[in-house]
Amino acid sequence: MVREASALGARRLQATEGVLPHSVVTEGTRGRILDAALRLFAEAGYAGTSIREIAAASGVQSASLYAHFPSKEHILAELAKIGHNEHHRALRAALLESDPSPANQLAAVVRAHVLMHTELSMLAVVSNTELHSLSPEMAAPVMATRDSSVQLIQEVIQRGVDLGAFDPPHVWLAVAAIGAMGIRVANWFTSDFELGAEEVADVYAEFALRIVNSQDR
Amino acid sequence: MVREASALGARRLQATEGVLPHSVVTEGTRGRILDAALRLFAEAGYAGTSIREIAAASGVQSASLYAHFPSKEHILAELAKIGHNEHHRALRAALLESDPSPANQLAAVVRAHVLMHTELSMLAVVSNTELHSLSPEMAAPVMATRDSSVQLIQEVIQRGVDLGAFDPPHVWLAVAAIGAMGIRVANWFTSDFELGAEEVADVYAEFALRIVNSQDR
Amino acid sequence: MVREASALGARRLQATEGVLPHSVVTEGTRGRILDAALRLFAEAGYAGTSIREIAAASGVQSASLYAHFPSKEHILAELAKIGHNEHHRALRAALLESDPSPANQLAAVVRAHVLMHTELSMLAVVSNTELHSLSPEMAAPVMATRDSSVQLIQEVIQRGVDLGAFDPPHVWLAVAAIGAMGIRVANWFTSDFELGAEEVADVYAEFALRIVNSQDR
Amino acid sequence: MVREASALGARRLQATEGVLPHSVVTEGTRGRILDAALRLFAEAGYAGTSIREIAAASGVQSASLYAHFPSKEHILAELAKIGHNEHHRALRAALLESDPSPANQLAAVVRAHVLMHTELSMLAVVSNTELHSLSPEMAAPVMATRDSSVQLIQEVIQRGVDLGAFDPPHVWLAVAAIGAMGIRVANWFTSDFELGAEEVADVYAEFALRIVNSQDR
DNA sequence: AATGAATGAGAGTTCATTCAT
DNA sequence: CATGAATGAACTCTCATTCAT
Numbered sequence: 001m002v003r004e005a006s007a008l009g010a011r012r013l014q015a016t017e018g019v020l021p022h023s024v025v026t027e028g029t030r031g032r033i034l035d036a037a038l039r040l041f042a043e044a045g046y047a048g049t050s051i052r053e054i055a056a057a058s059g060v061q062s063a064s065l066y067a068h069f070p071s072k073e074h075i076l077a078e079l080a081k082i083g084h085n086e087h088h089r090a091l092r093a094a095l096l097e098s099d100p101s102p103a104n105q106l107a108a109v110v111r112a113h114v115l116m117h118t119e120l121s122m123l124a125v126v127s128n129t130e131l132h133s134l135s136p137e138m139a140a141p142v143m144a145t146r147d148s149s150v151q152l153i154q155e156v157i158q159r160g161v162d163l164g165a166f167d168p169p170h171v172w173l174a175v176a177a178i179g180a181m182g183i184r185v186a187n188w189f190t191s192d193f194e195l196g197a198e199e200v201a202d203v204y205a206e207f208a209l210r211i212v213n214s215q216d217r
Numbered sequence: 218m219v220r221e222a223s224a225l226g227a228r229r230l231q232a233t234e235g236v237l238p239h240s241v242v243t244e245g246t247r248g249r250i251l252d253a254a255l256r257l258f259a260e261a262g263y264a265g266t267s268i269r270e271i272a273a274a275s276g277v278q279s280a281s282l283y284a285h286f287p288s289k290e291h292i293l294a295e296l297a298k299i300g301h302n303e304h305h306r307a308l309r310a311a312l313l314e315s316d317p318s319p320a321n322q323l324a325a326v327v328r329a330h331v332l333m334h335t336e337l338s339m340l341a342v343v344s345n346t347e348l349h350s351l352s353p354e355m356a357a358p359v360m361a362t363r364d365s366s367v368q369l370i371q372e373v374i375q376r377g378v379d380l381g382a383f384d385p386p387h388v389w390l391a392v393a394a395i396g397a398m399g400i401r402v403a404n405w406f407t408s409d410f411e412l413g414a415e416e417v418a419d420v421y422a423e424f425a426l427r428i429v430n431s432q433d434r
Numbered sequence: 435m436v437r438e439a440s441a442l443g444a445r446r447l448q449a450t451e452g453v454l455p456h457s458v459v460t461e462g463t464r465g466r467i468l469d470a471a472l473r474l475f476a477e478a479g480y481a482g483t484s485i486r487e488i489a490a491a492s493g494v495q496s497a498s499l500y501a502h503f504p505s506k507e508h509i510l511a512e513l514a515k516i517g518h519n520e521h522h523r524a525l526r527a528a529l530l531e532s533d534p535s536p537a538n539q540l541a542a543v544v545r546a547h548v549l550m551h552t553e554l555s556m557l558a559v560v561s562n563t564e565l566h567s568l569s570p571e572m573a574a575p576v577m578a579t580r581d582s583s584v585q586l587i588q589e590v591i592q593r594g595v596d597l598g599a600f601d602p603p604h605v606w607l608a609v610a611a612i613g614a615m616g617i618r619v620a621n622w623f624t625s626d627f628e629l630g631a632e633e634v635a636d637v638y639a640e641f642a643l644r645i646v647n648s649q650d651r
Numbered sequence: 652m653v654r655e656a657s658a659l660g661a662r663r664l665q666a667t668e669g670v671l672p673h674s675v676v677t678e679g680t681r682g683r684i685l686d687a688a689l690r691l692f693a694e695a696g697y698a699g700t701s702i703r704e705i706a707a708a709s710g711v712q713s714a715s716l717y718a719h720f721p722s723k724e725h726i727l728a729e730l731a732k733i734g735h736n737e738h739h740r741a742l743r744a745a746l747l748e749s750d751p752s753p754a755n756q757l758a759a760v761v762r763a764h765v766l767m768h769t770e771l772s773m774l775a776v777v778s779n780t781e782l783h784s785l786s787p788e789m790a791a792p793v794m795a796t797r798d799s800s801v802q803l804i805q806e807v808i809q810r811g812v813d814l815g816a817f818d819p820p821h822v823w824l825a826v827a828a829i830g831a832m833g834i835r836v837a838n839w840f841t842s843d844f845e846l847g848a849e850e851v852a853d854v855y856a857e858f859a860l861r862i863v864n865s866q867d868r
Numbered sequence: 869a870a871t872g873a874a875t876g877a878g879a880g881t882t883c884a885t886t887c888a889t
Numbered sequence: 890c891a892t893g894a895a896t897g898a899a900c901t902c903t904c905a906t907t908c909a910t
Contacts, residue, residue, distance in 0.1 A: 009353035047264035131227035184397030444782035570660035614835030
């Protein structure tokens with residue numbers, strides 16, 4: 001059975017909920033703008049969304065947006081920052097709470113990676129696919145966070161290799177592959193999926209352990 | 218070591234060559250339009266590219282585009298069709314030429330999947346990330362091809378499971394994960410990578426076999 | 435002596451003044467847009483007038499028009515509405531103020547009809563010759579008003595027939611003929627004409643009474 | 652009962668047949684172009700019709716039009732010439748064939764005027780409402796013909812006045828009114844009308860005689 | 869904070885016309 | 890005669906942004 005439904009055109013993601021993380025203040029007009037922009041950017045992309053559409057979805061006039069953000073680009077930058085910070089925070093928290101064994105660490109980190117992409121799928125899609133619309137200056141801090149997250153996963157795997165617990169054919173490719181499969185989850189996951197987010201995360205953790213050929217799983 | 222360079226803003230792909238497959242005619246103005254549009258869509262996205270930019274990169278006036286394509290959307294549709302057809306053709310050819318053993322089949326298909334994303338990375342990026350810009354009617358045939366490709370991989374894995382050769386925790390998730398990791402290759406692969414395309418394909422084939430826990434690898 | 439001058443090409447109307455009725459607010463940018471559009475539509479037609487010409491004649495940029503009207507078509511619709519409303523209002527007022535005798539009523543209505551076409555000749559020309567440029571939806575309310583005006587004249591004549599005061603060879607044709615001759619006045623009347631508007635109106639009222647063979651004139 | 656139907660938007664004329672006079676050669680591509688242009692100009696106006704639409708309706712490419720006419724304007728000029736020539740020819744023929752009495756002459760001329768507007772309504776509408784789209788140079792010969800036709804009617808009426816047979820309140824206004832009522836017939840007449848063209852022409856001839864207060868009718 | 873009006877630039881598309889074939 | 894391709898100009902309309910209120 002093929003999963004990704006072909007009805008109604010190609011959607012960039014299936015989810016319609018789970019917009020901004022609770023940790024970010026969403027109240028007030030500024031919050032409504034971020035929320036509206038996130039939904040629209042996720043659906044139609046940054047370039048495909050107009051400032052007037054964001055305004056309309058926020059219940060204000062377009063001129064009012066400029067009382068909260070200096071430009072359209074700053075809205076995207078804020079969303080991307082929130083997204084990548086949230087992602088990085090989740091990875092770090094998972095690592096902190098896990099057993100020191102490489103297998104446990106990798107499983108924990110991959111689970112966090114996947115769960116972030118199921119729970120905040122809009123934010124993940126926008127943060128991952130719209131970065132190129134930011135100027136280098138505005139993209140830089142976000143990319144630093146992203147690189148830092150990649151490095152975190154890479155260090156977990158490298159440690160497993162160094163300790164003889166993992167044996168991937170190529171460390172960086174393993175990081176790339178494991179990262180990639182988690183990122184794509186945001187594009188198809190919905191609460192209607194036959195498995196819950198936790199179960200999907202478990203399966204993907206198992207995939208990651210297999211990729212690195214973990215001795216202990 | 219983190220691979221994806223953070224300089225000069227976030228690029229959607231690293232490759233600057235490997236545009237259209239040799240199998241499609243690229244001669245004449247129509248070909249130059251497709252070629253130019255592909256490069257621009259890959260870099261800046263469909264909505265972020267103007268008809269005048271495509272024209273300028275094709276060496277004609279914007280009005281001349283309309284002698285070859287009835288609308289901007291038709292250019293994207295043509296590119297997406299070429300991309301997904303080429304992808305599907307590569308998967309089918311790989312399957313036809315491989316040994317009938319499930320492991321050989323999966324390795325062959327994954328290698329073809331990855332190689333397509335290294336050799337035609339621009340086409341792959343555009344075909345995968347800009348489909349949402351097509352109207353449902355124009356997207357439909359392309360999505361049908363895409364679904365068909367997903368199904369092909371799924372059938373290979375399912376056959377391995379049925380024959381007792383594979384043991385993935387979840388068939389469809391394995392398909393999703395294997396597909397995802399290959400798709401992402403288009404975003405970072407360049408001929409400057411420390412491994413060649415063939416080597417990357419081999420490593421990813423190994424990843425796939427591990428994901429399905431192939432007995433024979 | 436032939437009246438309609440042949441110099442300088444065929445003008446659609448001779449008048450250069452008498453644009454919008456005093457009853458409609460003409461102040462502000464919106465008013466200037468309506469005024470400018472009316473002059474241009476009268477001269478060159480709706481399709482022959484560009485949004486930039488309207489903007490230039492209004493003293494704003496073309497984009498600013500869209501703060502006042504959602505489309506070029508809406509400008510024409512507004513003008514046509516004003517024109518037909520003003521026409522209908524004039525006919526009704528004339529009927530209300532006239533003696534109840536059929537001859538007096540017909541004379542009053544025809545005078546109002548003609549005077550409207552001398553005083554608001556631009557509005558009359560545009561309202562009568564550009565309706566076909568409106569979509570059916572936007573034309574509908576205007577055409578309802580127009581039909582209502584035709585009916586008003588028809589009822590006056592029918593009443594005269596029923597009372598034995600009029601004897602036209604065909605009621606509806608009499609309405610059509612009387613209406614037509616008044617409408618055309620907008621195309622040639624100017625303040626330079628050897629007769630004033632009132633005198634022309636009197637003559638046309640006499641024509642109308644003759645057409646219906648009024649016993650009392 | 653109100654005649655002019657309000658359904659389907661405001662049409663500029665009701666007739667869908669009766670395009671070009673038999674006297675004009677309509678065969679070959681040139682004829683098909685004239686025919687197509689006439690229908691389109693009648694429906695949407697000169698400025699509202701594109702050269703490509705004319706070409707499509709003629710069954711050729713737009714470039715082919717230029718093998719037959721040097722510009723779009725020349726097509727309109729040709730149609731307007733045909734229309735006004737046909738009109739003038741009809742008036743002159745009617746005058747030649749009629750009794751020398753002023754009443755007979757006026758009736759004959761008005762009948763011809765009206766019949767031309769019923770039989771060649773498209774040509775009449777275009778010739779009358781699109782002249783302003785011609786440059787002064789191209790409009791001049793057509794307008795000369797038109798003026799000549801007006802003068803013909805005027806001379807008939809003036810002769811009636813001089814002979815004591817007619818008594819209009821104002822000669823030129825009588826010409827204008829009689830001309831106007833006939834011109835408008837083209838906008839509403841169809842073969843579905845309750846009266847035939849001949850009957851309408853008879854009624855309008857009667858209207859004209861009444862307008863000039865003919866002693867003999 | 870929020871707005872309505874305004875702007876210059878640019879969007880996708882169509883225009884009438886030309887030209888080599 | 891007819892065409893497909895091309896053009897420069899122009900089309901209606903939308904863009905992100907500004908500003909006085």
